[in-house]
Amino acid sequence: MCGKSMDAGGSCGLWQNRTGKLLPGTLCASDYYNGCLFHRNIKGFIVQTGDPTGTGKGGNSIWGKKFDDEFREELKHNTRGIVSMANNGPNTNGSQFFFTYGEQPHLDLKYTVFGRIIDGFEALDDLEKMAVNPKTFKPLTEVRITSVTIHANPIAG
Numbered sequence: 709m710c711g712k713s714m715d716a717g718g719s720c721g722l723w724q725n726r727t728g729k730l731l732p733g734t735l736c737a738s739d740y741y742n743g744c745l746f747h748r749n750i751k752g753f754i755v756q757t758g759d760p761t762g763t764g765k766g767g768n769s770i771w772g773k774k775f776d777d778e779f780r781e782e783l784k785h786n787t788r789g790i791v792s793m794a795n796n797g798p799n800t801n802g803s804q805f806f807f808t809y810g811e812q813p814h815l816d817l818k819y820t821v822f823g824r825i826i827d828g829f830e831a832l833d834d835l836e837k838m839a840v841n842p843k844t845f846k847p848l849t850e851v852r853i854t855s856v857t858i859h860a861n862p863i864a865g
Contacts, residue, residue, distance in 0.1 A: 742856065748845050749840050750840075754807065755807050758794065789825030
């Protein structure tokens with residue numbers, strides 16, 4: 709999200725011009741993500757958020773229903789800090805998303821990439837170091853998105 713904030717802060721750039729229906733910035737502008745818990749955290753893989761219920765099972769799109777995947781061949785899970793929609797199968801995107809902790813090529817064309825971290829990798833580093841329940845991957849300490857601020861987008865071109 710452009711200007712996602714946690715204790716350590718951070719910023720993400722969005723590729724909104726490459727993902728037609730996928731407008732996470734719309735949810736950001738509505739304060740939808742404020743207070744969302746990072747509910748799934750798998751070291752070396754991903755950290756997931758975007759569910760206002762905090763369970764990892766909720767969250768609606770801006771349309772109030774699931775929406776289709778929007779894959780672009782050029783948008784890949786090819787580095788640390790890629791931002792991608794979470795889903796539970798083809799065309800089941802809602803509001804949840806994740807950040808990658810590293811290259812995850814097996815996720816390409818299965819999860820819609822819509823941005824990348826451009827500042828604040830320290831926050832991602834801190835998340836990856838957190839202790840988690842080994843069975844559920846839920847962090848033992850609650851960490852939430854405190855607020856989202858939309859700035860001019862340096863990678864939207």
